Amino acid sequence: MRLNCPNELGIYNKKVYLEFPAHMFKENGGYYTEKRGCLVDPCMVNEIEFLWKKGIVTTGCCCGHGKTFAYIDVASYSDCLVMYQLKYESHINVSGKTSFFAKSKHENTKMVTGK
Numbered sequence: 001m002r003l004n005c006p007n008e009l010g011i012y013n014k015k016v017y018l019e020f021p022a023h024m025f026k027e028n029g030g031y032y033t034e035k036r037g038c039l040v041d042p043c044m045v046n047e048i049e050f051l052w053k054k055g056i057v058t059t060g061c062c063c064g065h066g067k068t069f070a071y072i073d074v075a076s077y078s079d080c081l082v083m084y085q086l087k088y089e090s091h092i093n094v095s096g097k098t099s100f101f102a103k104s105k106h107e108n109t110k111m112v113t114g115k
């Protein structure tokens with residue numbers, strides 16, 4: 001399926017719904033209690049699924065839509081350590097928390113398989 005990632009902030013209807021894997025839930029040491037999944041920018045899907053396979057608990061991400069940088073937020077200090085092992089660079093976001101620069105680049109179209 002070919003999904004368009006619009007070149008605008010604040011457009012959510014082109015996002016892809018991903019169901020959380022087990023490690024994302026609080027009962028398994030993760031973060032979420034109620035939410036069962038999240039909406040992800042099309043150009044971030046592959047990277048988020050990769051991080052989930054590595055056991056990282058993500059709490060937010062955005063591709064930047066070509067207007068700003070792409071970022072990924074994670075739940076805990078131990079998640080940060082794994083991100084550094086994976087050669088991610090961090091910055092302090094507007095909320096004063098550690099946030100990571102995503103490796104994905106915004107693309108207006110992106111192949112997404114199996115979704």
Ligand SMILES: [Zn+2]
Nearest residue numbers: 005043063106
């Ligand atoms: Zn995008």
